[in-house]
Amino acid sequence: MQLLFEEVGHAFDGLRVLEGISLSVAAGETLAILGPSGCGKSTLLAIAGGLLRPARGRVRLAGTPPAGCLNPLTYVFQDFALLPWRTVAGNVALALEATLDRRARRERVAEVLRRTGLSDFAAAYPRQLSGGMKQRVGIARALAVRPAVLLMDEPLSALDAQTRELLLEEFLTLWREARTTTLYVTHNLDEALRIADRICVLSRRPGRIRGLLEVPLPVAERTAPENAARIGELRAELWRMIAEEVRAADRELASAREPVDG
Amino acid sequence: MAEPAHRADEPVREVPFRGGGFAPRRLRHLAPPFFLLLLLLWEGASRAGLVSPLALPPPSSILTALSDLAASGDLRRHLEASLYRLVAGWILGTSAGLLLGLLIGISSLGRTLGIPLVAALFPIPKIAMLPLFILWFGIGEPSKLATIALGAFFPTVINAYAGIDNVPRSLVRMGQSFGLSHRAIVFEILLPGALPGILAGARISSSIALVLLVAAEMIGAQYGIGALVLQAGNLMRTDQLMAGVVVLSLLGLTISALIGLAERRLLAWR
Numbered sequence: 125m126q127l128l129f130e131e132v133g134h135a136f137d138g139l140r141v142l143e144g145i146s147l148s149v150a151a152g153e154t155l156a157i158l159g160p161s162g163c164g165k166s167t168l169l170a171i172a173g174g175l176l177r178p179a180r181g182r183v184r185l186a187g188t189p190p191a192g193c194l195n196p197l198t199y200v201f202q203d204f205a206l207l208p209w210r211t212v213a214g215n216v217a218l219a220l221e222a223t224l225d226r227r228a229r230r231e232r233v234a235e236v237l238r239r240t241g242l243s244d245f246a247a248a249y250p251r252q253l254s255g256g257m258k259q260r261v262g263i264a265r266a267l268a269v270r271p272a273v274l275l276m277d278e279p280l281s282a283l284d285a286q287t288r289e290l291l292l293e294e295f296l297t298l299w300r301e302a303r304t305t306t307l308y309v310t311h312n313l314d315e316a317l318r319i320a321d322r323i324c325v326l327s328r329r330p331g332r333i334r335g336l337l338e339v340p341l342p343v344a345e346r347t348a349p350e351n352a353a354r355i356g357e358l359r360a361e362l363w364r365m366i367a368e369e370v371r372a373a374d375r376e377l378a379s380a381r382e383p384v385d386g
Numbered sequence: 387m388a389e390p391a392h393r394a395d396e397p398v399r400e401v402p403f404r405g406g407g408f409a410p411r412r413l414r415h416l417a418p419p420f421f422l423l424l425l426l427l428w429e430g431a432s433r434a435g436l437v438s439p440l441a442l443p444p445p446s447s448i449l450t451a452l453s454d455l456a457a458s459g460d461l462r463r464h465l466e467a468s469l470y471r472l473v474a475g476w477i478l479g480t481s482a483g484l485l486l487g488l489l490i491g492i493s494s495l496g497r498t499l500g501i502p503l504v505a506a507l508f509p510i511p512k513i514a515m516l517p518l519f520i521l522w523f524g525i526g527e528p529s530k531l532a533t534i535a536l537g538a539f540f541p542t543v544i545n546a547y548a549g550i551d552n553v554p555r556s557l558v559r560m561g562q563s564f565g566l567s568h569r570a571i572v573f574e575i576l577l578p579g580a581l582p583g584i585l586a587g588a589r590i591s592s593s594i595a596l597v598l599l600v601a602a603e604m605i606g607a608q609y610g611i612g613a614l615v616l617q618a619g620n621l622m623r624t625d626q627l628m629a630g631v632v633v634l635s636l637l638g639l640t641i642s643a644l645i646g647l648a649e650r651r652l653l654a655w656r
Contacts, residue, residue: 173563
């Protein structure tokens, strides 16, 4: 499905965090939202998922959801948001309980656990898992509802660099299979360059669209040595767009940051 | 061993050790003999005439008094009366407390009206209400149950809503983002998340209930461990008095063990 932002703006207690965001995420596209801390990236994602009512503008969803879709707009969270009292299988099943019967549920849970390499951990509790495994559960839970649009809120930033690399590879494999429309919020340039078809750069608060950059290389070829120079150029271009914003945001007082919980 | 080497003309000394300590270990096998030693000292002091057996009867006479009470069936009568009051009063107060605690945790109106009410009434020593409850309900069981229930009510309310407040809001947002119903968010996210707090509240409310049980039984009861202790004191039967105290302490330990068991079973995920 296609996700359309139309002149979306937002403010928390008079503090403007987003302004005039008009953006279209095409069906099957992965769009990365890149911006300095506090620029309203997560706010934009919360608005997209219907968790926050925008002060201005609207978000619309066009097209028909995929077969078996139970929850068109589905999140993957930075802090994983797993229920610690449920097992891996229980966490994945959570969103299926209202709609699928026990048998269908079990089949679907088993299927996504297999795809995410979690089958052996079905009975484990979150506290027994590493950060990387927890986020795999987050991904499995999101895939289980067959989403039309995946909303990913810095899904890798709580992980160490090596685990991040590992999960990035796995995401990309899963993506190639599912081709789910994806909005991927990150502050990591390299992550955006690895995963996105297009990168939307936001300015510092109030977040406005600073630029849109297409990554004209197939995802599978981006790590190839012969493309290193091309990727390097794109990275430099991205950094040119964002460096000034990051510098200015860094000098702002921390107390003026947007509330974390919308 | 090729790596370590230093210039011959430089001073060399070993790095001094500065860590260690401040990490008390439990020497498990030492506690029971220590306990036994204390009991023997007590027994010895009593037999040697250092302590009057009337002021503090030796463990052996307490044990004898306890077995006499058990043999005559008195212990059973007292214990049954106490257990009934404790369990019924605690369940009454805890259920009502859970209900209000959840209301405060979930609804804005409940919170706005509930928290000041709880804050205002919580500091009242609940035993002070017993005379009023006796006027309302008579000297029989209901006034005692009401006192115990009132004592169990407040810690339950506070721990239940604090438990709900402690559930990370990100989990609620997660539930909403996956399209969970209101009901499912309460029963699958908020309540299980509040359970550690609720069980911590049960520890507090049960110990308060035990204190109030004894106090209420001392004010007006024929049977009950509190009544036994009071009557034994009036008759200068300190051995029976101490037997009652031992029973109360065992009761407290049992309750604590039961809650510990519930915690291990229900909170195994922690």
